[in-house]
Amino acid sequence: MAQLKVLISGAGIAGNALAFWLSHQQHDVTVIERYPDLRSTGLQIDIRGHGIEVLKRMGLEKAFRTVSVKEQGLEFVNSTGKVVAYFPANRTGEGLQSFTTDFEIMRGDLIRLLYDNVKDRVRYVFGTTVQSFEQLDDSVEVRLSNGHKDRYDLLIGADGQWSHTRKQMLGPRAEDAMHFLGVYAGYFTIPRQIENGETYHGTAYIAPGQRLLFSRRHKPDRVQVYLVGLTDSERVKAARQGGVEDEKAILSDLFRSAGWLSEELVKELQESDDFYCEHMAVVRQDSWSDGRVALLGDAAYCPTATTGMGTTSSVVGAYVLAGEIQNHFSRFGTSKEAVPGALHTYEQRFRPFMNTVQHGIEKDKTYWHKMPSGSFTLACLNLFLSFASFFRMDVLAKYIMREDTGSWKLPDYEGMDLRL
Structure with a gap:
């Protein structure tokens, strides 16, 4: 044939x-x-x-x-770095994955x-x-x-x-x-030697002004950093024409003094050689x-x-x-x-x-757009996350990740299961 x-x-x-x-x-x-x-x-x-x-x-x-990457889970911290919630990876082989998958x-x-x-x-x-x-x-x-x-x-x-x-x-x-969502994300990695007893996990901090600072370790000597936001998204998008240095300058301005490790991460951002800025868009x-x-x-x-x-x-x-x-x-x-x-x-x-x-991934309708922007509502969100974590309610998998595709079934094709 x-x-x-x-x-x-x-x-x-x-x-x-x-x-x-x-x-x-x-x-x-x-x-x-x-x-x-x-x-x-x-x-x-x-x-x-x-x-x-x-x-x-x-x-x-x-x-x-x-x-x-042997990531064990995701923790949420407040502005002082105190852990308010922790969601471990689902390693049972059953049910939906959490934010961190197996x-x-x-x-x-x-x-x-x-x-x-x-x-x-x-x-x-x-x-x-x-x-x-x-x-x-x-x-x-x-x-x-x-x-x-x-x-x-x-x-x-x-x-x-x-x-x-x-x-x-x-x-x-x-x-x-391409339909832009008005959400941007800056990605880069930083040198950070692992400490005794430290585990591989993600750490997320939701800051006032609908901003997220997120880090996760993937190597013993390196950590990934994500800066995600909606504030001044058009300004960030316009900086694309000016190149990486303009994008770095604007993100540094937007995330400086946000709390947690923001000052340290902004400094690392300016010195990074692998920075990339994404403007989220659904196709x-x-x-x-x-x-x-x-x-x-x-x-x-x-x-x-x-x-x-x-x-x-x-x-x-x-x-x-x-x-x-x-x-x-x-x-x-x-x-x-x-x-x-x-x-x-x-x-x-x-x-x-x-x-x-x-479904539902539209500008102004994603969970990013529903993030609280004020200190009081952020405190309420952290309290809810703490409650969900304590009672092992995986709200991340059920209400944020889109892993559940309902009744759709993976087709079987002859000769396309190489385990046999």
Whole structure:
């Protein structure tokens, strides 16, 4: 049986996960990435719900745990650093995960894990993007930024929420698929040697003015820092044009004197060499494909960090897309009939999952927008968190994380459980 010739734009989690399955099915897969090498950077992420099952079906659970972050839970502190609540990770293997899951990992380590398991079966071209493409009757002709031109049975845009592939697929007159939430987050890491008796955990401080300062250790000598807020979000967004130093200056101004470790963290922010500022946006569109071009992961349906389901959505989406390609290709044997049908059922099967994950994620309606801004309401919130922690009520998993996708069931595809 002839192979499908597939081009995947983006060597992130979604692109590598799809390459894993399609190369296992013996298709001819090429992955291009705009960065000059594998972009194995980024902070801590997790896998939840159906994503954990997909990871197990990939046969990668053992390798994942070898490089995972052994975070034990999340604590909330007040302005003086006193712990007011603690929510441990759920390691029972049953029920919903907490804020800290049993499957925490650094983004770069997950990408490297996926890449190492496919690099001998997949062709990678770095420092390259899709310059343009033309849909033909039986293929899509793609011209790359390196001057190379070729025809493929299928082009997949897995190039993130700012997807260049999506913009080309939708055309210049299409409505922007990105919907900003008015929430920004500054990320960076700081050197901090672990102390005797210290455990790996996350520490969150909710400050007046709808601001969150959050730290979590991932290495014995390094800690991640997150500064999240709504105040002056438009001002922060405008600073993007001025570059990293302008963003650093504005976040330093907004978080200075916020309480807890704010002065120390602002100083570390100014000196950091891995700072990144994200403006949270959900990606929504009526269709994830057009002809022989399809979108995957954040390029198609970014749910934002607000849901805690970005990585899971990419991993599960890649599994469903690969499964539908396998089903239709096995049935028809040629790309002419297989590709359109596979893309249709991929969306038909997976859209209910994403509808649940993205439900209610709108500007001015997220839990970020419901955070108290005054000292009295913050004290009430800390009291509630203390109460919930004491009685082991995991309000974070039930009311904030979007792991519960209701009645949606993970499809079974022949040959796509590599544990067997």
